[in-house]
Amino acid sequence: RPWPLGQAAKTALIRLTRGHRLMPHFGGARADRHGRVLAHLTPDDGLWLQGEMLARGLARVYSFADNRTGVREMYAIERRARADRRGIWGLNYYRVIDESEANRHVGTFQLVEGRILKAAVVRRRGYLNFGENWRQDFTIAIPKRALSRFRAVHGRRLDQLSGKTVRVRGWLRRYNGPMIEATHPEQIEVLTP
Secondary structure, three states, rough: OOOOOEEEEHHHHHHHHHOEEEEEEOOOOOOOOOOEEEEEEEEOOOOOOHHHHHHHHOOOOOOOOOOOOHHHHHHHHHHHHHHOHHHHHHOOHOEEEEHHHHHHHOOOEEEEEEEEEEEEOOOOOOEEEEEOOOOOOEEEEEOOHHHHHHHHHHHOOOHHOOEHHHHHHEEOOOOOEEEEEEHHHHHHHHHHH
């Protein structure tokens, strides 16, 4: 099924690039596991395409563990577009959901906000639990290979996130309750100090 405003985003991208030579800029891995190129693009007029699409509200930030260049800058652009309700941010379909709603959105890419009730590392895997019942409530899981990166980026141990309000983005799946696996720290924005 087409996503709401998907065609509008495609049309805008065609207009921004038609007749221009595009320069790829790589900030990590050059391709994903499906062979798709992972690059920031700049036409010969100097416009940063990712930034422009985010500013118009025609895209959401989607980052990868091995390609995290520019994520903070892209979040800032996305945040302004969301505050102004531009493009997709004017539609209920793309709104940031509360962690209590996560169960209804399994199988989709979402931005989820909530307060972490408890953070723990179990068998070298991190868990950020948002409710009393980790078997039913929303959880962020962090694979062991990513745990050290979280402290380096967020400046704190995982257990120090208990009580913090965060926004996480990723594909919701069911593992006990609804869960997003955070493979890199940029997926999680800490909203309270």
